[in-house]
Amino acid sequence: MDEALTGKVIAVNGPIVKAVGLTGIKMFDIAEVGADRLIGEVIRLAGEITIIQVYEDNTGLKPGDEVISYGRPLSVLLGPGLIANIYDGIQRPLVGISEVCGSYIKKGIKLSPLDVNKKWDFQPLVKAGDEIREGTIIGEIQESPLVIHRVLVPLGISGRLVNIVNAGAYTIEENIFAIDTTAGLYNGKLATYWPVRKPRPNKNRKKPFVPLITGQRIIDTFFPIARGGTAAIPGGFGTGKTMTQHALAKWCNADIIVYIGCGERGNEMTDVLTDFPKLIDERNGRPLIERTVMIANTSNMPVPAREVSIYTGVTIAEYYRDMGYSVAVMADSTSRWAEALRELSSRLGDMPAEEGFPPYLGTRLAEFYERAGLVETLSGRDGDITIIGAVSPPGGDFSEPVTQHTSRFVRCFWALDKILADARHYPSISWIDSYTEYLTDIEDWWKNLDDKWLITRNDVMNILLEDHRLEQVVKLVGSDALPPSEQYILFCAEIIKNAFLQQNSFDPQDKFCAPEKQLKLLNSLLTLYKKGLELVHNGVSVKNIATQDVVSEIVRLKSEVPNKELTEIDAYMKRLEQTLATLKTSL
Template sequence: MSGKIVKVSGPLVVATGLADANMSDVVRVGPQRLIGEILTMKGDSASIQVYEETSGLGPGAEVVTTGAPMSVELGPGMIEGIYDGIQRPLEKIVEKVGANITRGVEVPALDREKKWDFTAVVTPGTKVEGGDVIGTVPETPVVLHKIMVPPNMSGTITDIRSGSFTVEETVATLRTDKGEDVPLTMVQKWPVRIGRPYKHKYPPKRPLCSGQRVIDTLFPIAKGGTAAVPGPFGSGKTVVQHQLAKWADVDIVVYIGCGERGNEMTDVLREFPELKDPRTGESLMKRTVLIANTSDMPVAAREASVYTGITIAEYFRDMGYDVAVIADSTSRWAEALREMSGRLEEMPGEEGYPAYLASRLAQFYERAGSVACIGSDDRRGSLTAVGAVSPPGGDLSEPVAQATMRIVKVFWALDSSLAYKRHFPAINWLNSYSLYLDSLKPWFDENLGPEFLEDRASAMSILQSEASLNEIVQLVGKDALSPADQLTLEVARMVREDFLQQNAFADVDSFSSYDRQEKLLAMVLRYDRLCREAISKGAPVAKLFAVPSREKIGRAKSVPAEEYQQVYQQISAEMEQEITAIAEEGGEDA
């Protein structure tokens, strides 16, 4: 089925003669066979979003439809892969045509020549349904790739064998309920704009440990949850997302660079192969898929990149893995939507964004969740979605930030003033929030004790009190405050500098386990309680602030992981002795 171009407007092409084509069909445009997707149909006329540079195209050029929607190839070989927004493997393209991507280049997403060791886990005669695992492939040392029956198939396995196969070779034969024999390979195709099916979605009840104390303790995200990282230019959105990708306790990370600068993706490409996963000791790339559609790559493909990434993530979720999707940034993705909407001459909404901006964002985030996977076994998987938002000038009242805030449950508001003070992560504790605290409370109570959330509430109260007291200090000075208020300011500084602030360049402090976080915060708050008791007995605050253990608390986050439990107990014991002695002296003086 083919038609002819009648109009070219940037990445938008209008063609006629496509009466038999459907919405969302992939087409090949012009003599260079550029990849495009049909956005709208009116009679036999179609508006096509072309994912490559359209210069040189003109009226009369041929448009050929493939008859299939925009889909991704799912199978062994995706881990450690670097793809563009429409799942073209960038490394293979470099080998084929050099560093500059040639228009119309066609390279399969999965290597067609590489052989994989397939181990069958079912036998001939086994009844299977969509989602059942029929075999496994050790894709990397840390990822066991499970070969599953496609979601829309069921029947009986008549033939299956272990061995070394390419992704296109038949590994099993399925006899459907209609009596047809269907060959099964290790590769599946799935349309990117349709979420993969699951049996049941559960409310998220387990936290995602990121190793970042301000996130895990104050504003936790659940596995299967959604979060946004908004902030102005230079506040550290990308760095926070890099930390999540490095340290979050998930099995697979899909990192989507949609519209941000190319040097940020370069940082990921350089760092991840060298970084060791704290759980496995292997390179982080051994469990990472990268989608790179940076600001100098086609705008139209940027819009598709988030769907490509989340479909790959859903595929690994269906294997029973915990997956994190990190999109940097949804603001640039929304700008691509705005550009295509303008070229389609649609009625604009607020600030020129399309009226359906909020629903498109919701369609992306709603694909996150903790689910019971399809299949006859009882697999559970989760998909956690974290998106950066880059509002112009840090203005959170703009449409993308507002629409995102209505959808996501966790909001980590970055603050450029904290970033300029070298406070990392630069998450503002007064503007951020997490709506998962109630659902995560049973997990925290069981694993860390009920004191953990009580300490969290105390720390938040101290930080909020500090914000109020700072206004008074600016008027009358710190010395005019009562001893209790002076202590509040000092403890708030300890919470900020000794607990919330981390050093991303120090191995010991870059990642902090939940147990370590709980003990470190408890130690700071114990100092607060002991000092308040001493002040009530007449002890001078200057002496309390000068106790030797105060300095040791400041250095406690740098204690090696294997020693911290013993060291923290020792510091707590010393602190109690020193403050008790000062309190007794104060009582005698009084």
């Protein structure tokens, strides 16, 4: 629709603006407000009155100012050049903006989210005359050294390809192909728009079955997530949410990372903006930014931009999913997003529910996490989105509304524990409060490495659970009162915590632990437990086992054995078994 609707502002309450006169305007349409043409979005319709949230600083806006709408929904521009870019919540390029106006974002500034002058080397993959359907990949572009951008036919466009350019360099504004559709000739370019609040369609949803390998032992072995799954990282102040997200971004085997930063403090986001681009993709030594799109919100940006940023991020993720990629979305932290929602809803005069959050907090969180999943794309490939959201409950109290609602919609919960963090046990993911519902979904993948993976994992998990139970007893009666077999369980659990659960992100060998290495370490630990327990039952003292050199050596394997030299763990296992056998014969 090109005919503009015009109206007038009648009230301004922070970023929320009421206007009249915009007859025919729809929910989620963009409205440009005031003389500076500030970008806003229709978030409520109440009879004659249109309620708009404004995404830019609107100080000075007053009743009587003009509002214009072209009847288009708030959308993101999808095309080559997204990768390595850093956007605000409404996809304004932050680097471009800072070049134009320094650190202060000028009101009403309009910059294309994608470079319109850059020429991209395009390789067509189809030819004139072909029957083309929506979502078909018609060509490729090397978007960054790590990402091949697959150019898709926009959704809703199908028909015979009349024309496509030869291989060559083109901008996103040039016509690249033409399709004869039932609605007439469609001229396609390298970039298209998509409304942020509308999930992009797919052929069908599938059950996730491949784990997102993160190289973090407590995650991959104990609380794994599938590619296409959802996880929350709840944790109090300073417990390691951001470090965990960064470790996952650096190491996980997703093709694309979408990092949505909702910082509390202005300088926290500045850290992310300066630090993140310096991170190295540890799998290939290239800058991580070459497979990353960043959405950054700082506390000095208007609140609505933070509210919409998670939709902007997940829409970009869906676009790469539709190319057949595996995408990981990191949102840090969703609590800051929920606070934006709370502030906006209170300005709207909504009846507050728990702790002032609006009654629709749960629905909105669900809408976000539901956009994760493994799908068959319209072009018939598999593509997936994994969503990992950090949650920062005030005072680390997990019973607050954002953590509670989030836990209803995610299938994996990595609870950060303040006691572990204070004890510098990193990652401080609790093995007692965390859970995952993906174990059986991904079991077959691990079975390719070891038939007994899940049994071994559960056996070791049970040692930790038993240790937790016994610790309560020890608190009351002291460990000396326990029978030797139970003392041995406490000893083994301590070894498991040191040798397996603790992982140092700064140690060159330990920062990434390959699945094969995780398995071998796990088997060594289980051997120590099972064979040792047998000895204890036969009268060998816990101390005798604990003081064997080979036993204390197990803690060093994680940092001494490289991922590629795992026969060293096999050799270790032999020595361990031999030593334990000697103790047996000396009985």
